[in-house]
Structure formats: structure tokens, C-alpha cells
Amino acid sequence: MAIHEPQGNWWQPLSKDEKIWFILALVWMLVSFLYMPIQHFIGVQNPPSESYRVSAEDFEALIEAQEEKYTVGEENGFPVVRPNPDEPVYLKASMWEWTPVLELEKDKTYKIHLSSVDLVHGFSIQPINLNLMVIPGIDYVVNLKPTSSGDFRILCNEFCGLGHHTMVGKINVI
Amino acid sequence: MSFEKRTCEISGLEIEKNSESMIKLNMATAIIFFAIGGAAGLLVLLTRWPAIHLLPVEWYYRWLTAHGLLALLVWIIFFEVALVHFGSVTLLKSRLAVPILSKITYGLMLGGTLLVVVMVLGGQADVLFTSYVPLQAHPLYYLGIILFAVGSLIAFIHFFINAVVAKKEGEYKRTLPMVSFGIMAASIIGIMSIAHGAAIYIPTFLWSLGIIETIDPSAYRLVWWGLGHTSQQINVCMMVACWYGIAAFLFKAKPASEKLCRSAFVLYILFINVASEHHLLVDPVFSTWHKIVNTSYVMHLAVLASMIHAFAVPASIEMGLRKQGYNNGLFEWLKKAPWGNPAFSATFISIVLFGFLGGTTGVIFGTEQFSIIRHNTWAITGHFHGTVVAGTTIAFMGMAYFLIPVFFKRDLIMPGVAKLQPFVYGTGITILSITMMAAGTFGVPRRHWDYNFSDAPFGYQFDSTVDIFMGLVGIGGLIAVVGGAMFVFVTLGSIFKGNKRA
Numbered sequence: 248m249a250i251h252e253p254q255g256n257w258w259q260p261l262s263k264d265e266k267i268w269f270i271l272a273l274v275w276m277l278v279s280f281l282y283m284p285i286q287h288f289i290g291v292q293n294p295p296s297e298s299y300r301v302s303a304e305d306f307e308a309l310i311e312a313q314e315e316k317y318t319v320g321e322e323n324g325f326p327v328v329r330p331n332p333d334e335p336v337y338l339k340a341s342m343w344e345w346t347p348v349l350e351l352e353k354d355k356t357y358k359i360h361l362s363s364v365d366l367v368h369g370f371s372i373q374p375i376n377l378n379l380m381v382i383p384g385i386d387y388v389v390n391l392k393p394t395s396s397g398d399f400r401i402l403c404n405e406f407c408g409l410g411h412h413t414m415v416g417k418i419n420v421i
Numbered sequence: 422m423s424f425e426k427r428t429c430e431i432s433g434l435e436i437e438k439n440s441e442s443m444i445k446l447n448m449a450t451a452i453i454f455f456a457i458g459g460a461a462g463l464l465v466l467l468t469r470w471p472a473i474h475l476l477p478v479e480w481y482y483r484w485l486t487a488h489g490l491l492a493l494l495v496w497i498i499f500f501e502v503a504l505v506h507f508g509s510v511t512l513l514k515s516r517l518a519v520p521i522l523s524k525i526t527y528g529l530m531l532g533g534t535l536l537v538v539v540m541v542l543g544g545q546a547d548v549l550f551t552s553y554v555p556l557q558a559h560p561l562y563y564l565g566i567i568l569f570a571v572g573s574l575i576a577f578i579h580f581f582i583n584a585v586v587a588k589k590e591g592e593y594k595r596t597l598p599m600v601s602f603g604i605m606a607a608s609i610i611g612i613m614s615i616a617h618g619a620a621i622y623i624p625t626f627l628w629s630l631g632i633i634e635t636i637d638p639s640a641y642r643l644v645w646w647g648l649g650h651t652s653q654q655i656n657v658c659m660m661v662a663c664w665y666g667i668a669a670f671l672f673k674a675k676p677a678s679e680k681l682c683r684s685a686f687v688l689y690i691l692f693i694n695v696a697s698e699h700h701l702l703v704d705p706v707f708s709t710w711h712k713i714v715n716t717s718y719v720m721h722l723a724v725l726a727s728m729i730h731a732f733a734v735p736a737s738i739e740m741g742l743r744k745q746g747y748n749n750g751l752f753e754w755l756k757k758a759p760w761g762n763p764a765f766s767a768t769f770i771s772i773v774l775f776g777f778l779g780g781t782t783g784v785i786f787g788t789e790q791f792s793i794i795r796h797n798t799w800a801i802t803g804h805f806h807g808t809v810v811a812g813t814t815i816a817f818m819g820m821a822y823f824l825i826p827v828f829f830k831r832d833l834i835m836p837g838v839a840k841l842q843p844f845v846y847g848t849g850i851t852i853l854s855i856t857m858m859a860a861g862t863f864g865v866p867r868r869h870w871d872y873n874f875s876d877a878p879f880g881y882q883f884d885s886t887v888d889i890f891m892g893l894v895g896i897g898g899l900i901a902v903v904g905g906a907m908f909v910f911v912t913l914g915s916i917f918k919g920n921k922r923a
């Protein structure tokens with residue numbers, strides 16, 4: 248019994264049932280263990296892994312320079328930026344805004360640099376439901392190729408203080 | 422060695438005096454905090470239910486912090502301290518080696534809890550239970566967590582002191598009984614997780630005092646999850662030990678192969694800690710290979726261990742019941758199982774729900790490809806209400822129904838309510854968990870006060886089916902709250918008012 252010390256030699260070979268189950272479990276584990284790395288190389292739905300250190304001041308400067316160069320309008324108090332697909336694109340998280348509003352062209356690939364200038368935030372594009380962490384001091388590089396046009400929202404899905412629920416940004420794909 | 426003890430007539434266990442009072446104290450304290458944590462869960466639930474939206478924003482986050490801490494940390498770990506005593510003293514027919522250590526544990530954990538609760542509800546720690554830097558709480562909040570952790574560290578170390586003393590005094594010869602072995606594995610994992618805890622909370626405490634200038638937010642997340650994830654494996658290990666224990670007490674069930682089951686516990690010890698990076702799959706900084714080795718290769722060896730237990734426990738129950746004569750056909754044993762005994766039904770429900778609700782979703786969400794479409798959505802909250810609530814909490818409920826008559830020498834009150842309780846709670850949590858996952862599939866964030874985004878610069882409307890899921894989470898949650906309240910009434914009622922046995 249499991250509540251008493253086992254008597255005699257308990258280091259016995261497994262019974263047939265146990266062997267079958269163990270082998271089935273092991274095979275299943277091997278399959279699901281291989282699934283993730285294989286998908287990483289053949290699949291398209293993988294978290295990016297390119298990142299660099301960047302200070303808040305440097306990142307702010309990059310955001311400002313981008314705004315000066317590429318602003319095409321304004322929406323609800325936010326600059327609308329239409330970046331060049333051949334250049335890096337910057338998107339800033341801060342309490343409690345995503346700046347700027349990005350205007351991207353369908354089927355073009357952009358290198359988007361995400362960073363936060365204060366707390367940890369959560370980058371969550373809806374309605375496609377793609378989620379990444381945004382960490383202060385880190386520039387996270389995401390290759391993004393919009394494949395459908397329309398309005399997308401960026402929610403914040405990591406708690407970042409009492410205004411967390413108001414932190415919604417926008418991406419327009421044209 | 423002679424010491425003061427009595428023989429329990431229900432279980433045949435020999436119960437030593439010092440450990441008895443500590444087991445009673447820790448169990449009762451755990452249940453009281455379960456009640457408060459559950460009430461906090463109710464407030465949070467009613468806030469996220471769009472039709473009610475109960476709390477104002479700051480109180481939503483405060484009660485959410487309190488719910489996470491009281492339920493996940495305080496209820497669970499106080500109960501585990503009772504189990505540490507049970508596994509290292511009662512099951513070894515031994516004595517509590519250093520009674521003062523148990524008292525220090527209790528004092529530190531209770532003091533730490535009170536400090537944390539005062540800070541959180543006093544509005545000095547609006548950081549949620551993960552407290553990701555650079556969010557900052559009052560230094561006393563971190564101090565409270567540290568006191569609590571030191572208390573539980575002492576309890577886990579005490580396991581080994583007790584076990585060594587019992588061996589010296591000849592209470593067991595070669596190895597621990599399997600249930601104690603599982604609790605030992607949990608204690609080892611406990612010590613490992615608190616090492617991570619020290620590595621992160623002590624610097625953070627110093628930072629909140631202004632002694633350390635900055636804490637790297639990425640490094641914080643890595644080390645914090647070394648604590649946060651590893652400590653979940655304490656819970657899994659303790660839960661599995663309870664499964665084996667209840668099977669043995671009720672059915673004299675014997676694990677078919679001690680060798681396989683013990684090896685499975687060793688797999689937990691070796692591999693679970695490193696799997697913690699599945700919380701960081703969509704973080705920058707960590708390389709792809711780092712993530713693959715950590716969460717794919719290593720994690721599955723721990724899952725393999727769960728698969729072994731998931732076979733061994735039901736198989737041993739089946740063999741026990743077949744020995745009692747329920748031997749017709751494939752499933753007579755299952756039909757004739759004592760469904761009216763809440764210790765059994767809770768254990769069975771815990772096994773099934775942990776496997777199908779918590780375990781499977783954990784393996785799925787733990788891949789890079791799924792993490793990117795589920796991370797920080799409500800699907801994650803749904804997943805861990807399937808593990809730590811449907812699995813661990815319900816297993817502990819079953820254990821509580823068994824241990825209360827043994828240790829308090831009182832009968833359970835309201836047996837009719839007790840009989841239904843695991844089913845009500847299990848049903849509620851199942852609905853809550855599944856519908857949270859469904860809402861998360863559409864991107865509904867966790868830890869979010871207003872999923873209608875009415876104060877945001879850009880509005881957003883989720884797919885309209887999400888409204889149905891939000892309502893169903895509310896209904897499932899209410900059923901769970903009723904089930905939780907039934908548990909609290911029956912157990913606390915029995916502890917204080919149950920019929921006394923001689």
C-alpha cells in the first residue's frame with residue numbers, strides 16, 4: 248500500500264499493461280516534443296527571436312524622427328505614420344498608449360521595432376489575436392506582413408497600472 | 422522510542438501529539454484563507470461579467486491581486502504544510518522532530534500573509550501577484566512575501582529532519598511509503614522554487630527600499646517564473662501524493678509498480694524546474710534554441726511522469742475495488758465505487774479534470790505556435806483553473822474530507838451537502854475554465870477591467886459570440902462559488918461543531 252513502506256523487493260520489472268501504457272505515453276511525448284521544433288522551421292506561426300538593447304531616450308528619439316519624416320495625418324490625437332517598407336518601423340508602448348498609428352500596405356513586409364519606455368506591456372493585435380511581450384529596455388523586432396486590409400487594434404494585455412484597460416492602439420492596412 | 426500518541430480508529434494511523442496540533446492548525450488556516458480567496462474570486466468574477474461590472478477599476482486590480490495570492494499561495498501552501506507534517510510524521514509512525522520549527526513556520530507564514538493582505542487591500546501594492554518590475558509595490562509587500570516564503574522553506578526542510586529522525590529511530594527500514602515519497606519530491610521542488618524566490622524577491626525588496634538602483638525587467642521575468650512555475654510542480658506532486666493516499670486509505674489500493682511510480686516522481690524533480698520558460702515563449706531576449714530546449718525537450722519528460730501517475734492511480738483503485746468483489750465486466754468497479762464519499766469523488770474528479778482540462782491544455786499552450794495566439798489571453802487563466810483549481814484544489818478538498826475526522830476526531834456535518842460538493846465545484850470550475858479558454862481564443866485579455874474599451878482612444882468590439890462566453894464564465898464561476906462555500910461550511914462546521922468521537 249502506498250501508505251506503508253513497500254515490503255520485499257519492489258524494484259520489479261513492469262507488468263504488461265504498464266509497459267504498453269509507458270510506451271504509448273513515451274511515443275506521444277516524443278511526437279509532441281518534436282512537433283514544436285519542427286514547426287519552428289517549417290511553420291509560419293512562430294514568435295520572432297531578434298532583439299536588442301535600447302534605452303528609453305534612444306527609442307523616443309527614433310520615434311520622433313520617424314514621426315517627423317512620415318506623418319501623414321492625425322487620428323484621435325495620435326500621429327498617423329505611413330512608413331517606408333524598406334526602413335525600420337518603430338512602435339512605442341508607454342502608459343497607456345501605443346504610438347503612432349501605423350498605416351501599412353497590404354502584402355508588404357515591415358520590420359517593426361517594438362519597445363516600451365516605462366513598464367512591461369503586452370502587444371496584442373486584434374482581431375487576429377497575435378500576442379508578444381514588450382519589455383522596457385529591449386527592442387523586439389517583428390517581421391510583419393499584413394495579408395488583409397482593414398483596421399486592426401493593438402490591445403495591451405499585460406497589466407501596466409490603473410489605465411491598462413484604456414491602452415488601445417491602431418494599425419490601418421491599405 | 423516512546424512519545425505521546427493515539428491510534429485513530431477510522432484509519433488505523435498512529436497520531437503523535439505535536440504533529441497533530443500543527444496539522445489541525447495548518448489545515449484550518451488553509452480553509453479560512455480559501456474562503457477569503459474565494460470571496461475575492463467572486464468579486465473579480467462579478468466585475469468581469471459585463472452585465473454586472475461590479476468593482477471600480479482600482480478595486481478590481483486589488484481584489485485580483487488578493488485572489489491570486491490568497492488562493493494560489495496561501496490556501497495551497499498552508500494545506501501543503503499540513504501534508505508535509507502528515508507525510509513525514511504520521512505516515513512514518515514517528516514524531517515531530519523539532520516542534521518549535523513548525524511553530525516558526527506557522528508564525529512566519531501567517532505574519533507574511535497578513536502583511537501582504539494589508540498592503541494589497543490598502544492600495545500599496547497594485548502590482549498583481551507577478552509584480553513585474555518596474556511596477557513597484559511598498560517594501561512591506563515584498564517583505565511579507567519573503568516572510569511567507571521563509572516560513573514554507575522551513576517546513577520543507579523540516580520534512581527531511583523528520584524523515585531522518587524517523588529512520589534513526591527505526592520507524593522505517595529502507596524507503597519511505599510512496600505517499601511520503603511524493604511529498605518528499607514536493608519538498609525538494611519546494612526548496613528549489615524558494616531558492617528562485619529568494620533570488621528575485623530579496624533584490625526586488627532592496628530595490629523598493631532604494632538600495633539597489635534597477636532590476637532588469639527581462640531577468641526578473643526569467644527568475645520570477647523559476648519560482649512561479651516550479652512552485653506549481655510542488656502542487657502537482659502534492660496532488661498526486663493525495664491521489665495515492667486516498668486510493669490507499671479507501672481501497673487498500675497498491676500501486677502496481679512502486680518502481681515506475683517512484684521513478685515518475687524523480688522525473689518531476691529533475692525536469693520540471695527548467696520547463697519554466699513556457700511562460701516566456703513570446704518574450705524578447707531569450708533565443709529560439711533556449712526556448713526549444715527548455716520547453717520542448719525537458720518539459721515533456723515531466724509530462725511523461727504525469728502520464729504514468731494518471732495510469733497508476735486509477736489502475737490501483739480498480740484493482741482495489743475488484744478485490745472487494747466488484748469484478749463483473751469492465752466497469753462494475755467504477756459503477757460501484759463509493760461516489761457518495763466526497764473523499765473519493767473529489768479525488769476521482771481531480772484526476773479526470775487535471776488530465777483532460779489542465780494537463781492537455783498546458784501541453785498545447787506550451788508550444789511556441791500556440792503561445793503566440795494565447796499568451797496573456799483569458800485562455801491562460803482558463804488553463805490554470807484546470808490545473809491548480811480542478812486538479813490540486815479538488816484533490817486537497819478530498820484529502821480534507823478524509824483528514825478532518827482523523828485529526829479533529831469529529832464527524833463531518835451535513836453529509837448530504839458534503840456528498841454533492843465535489844460535483845458542484847467540479848462542474849462550476851469546468852464551465853469556468855472551458856468558457857474562459859473560449860473567450861481567450863477570440864483574444865479577450867486576462868487581467869483586464871473593461872473588455873469594451875469604453876475609455877480608450879480607439880474602441881474595439883470583440884466578435885459577438887464573446888459576450889455569450891463572458892456570461893457563461895460568470896455562470897460557471899457562480900456555481901463554483903456555491904461549491905466552494907459548501908466546502909467551507911462543511912469543513913469549518915465539522916472542525917468546530919461536528920459530533921465528537923471518543
Ligand code: HEM
Pocket residue numbers: 459462463465466469485486488489490492493497549550551802806809810814866867868869898899901902905
Ligand atoms: C470559487 C472559485 C473561483 C472563481 C470563481 C475564480 C475566478 C477567477 C477569475 C474571474 C479570475 C480573474 C481573471 C482575470 O480577470 O484575468 C481569476 C484569476 C485567478 N485565479 Fe481564480 N477563481 C476561483 C478559484 C481559484 C482557486 C482555488 C485558485 C488557486 C488555487 C485560483 C487562482 C487564480 C489565479 C492565480 C488567478 C490569476 C490572477 C492574475 O491574473 O493575477 N482561483 N479567478
Ligand SMILES: [Cu+2]
Pocket residue numbers: 340341342343367368369403404405406407411414
Ligand atoms: Cu500597457
Ligand SMILES: [Cu+2]
Pocket residue numbers: 368369403404405406407408411412414
Ligand atoms: Cu497594460
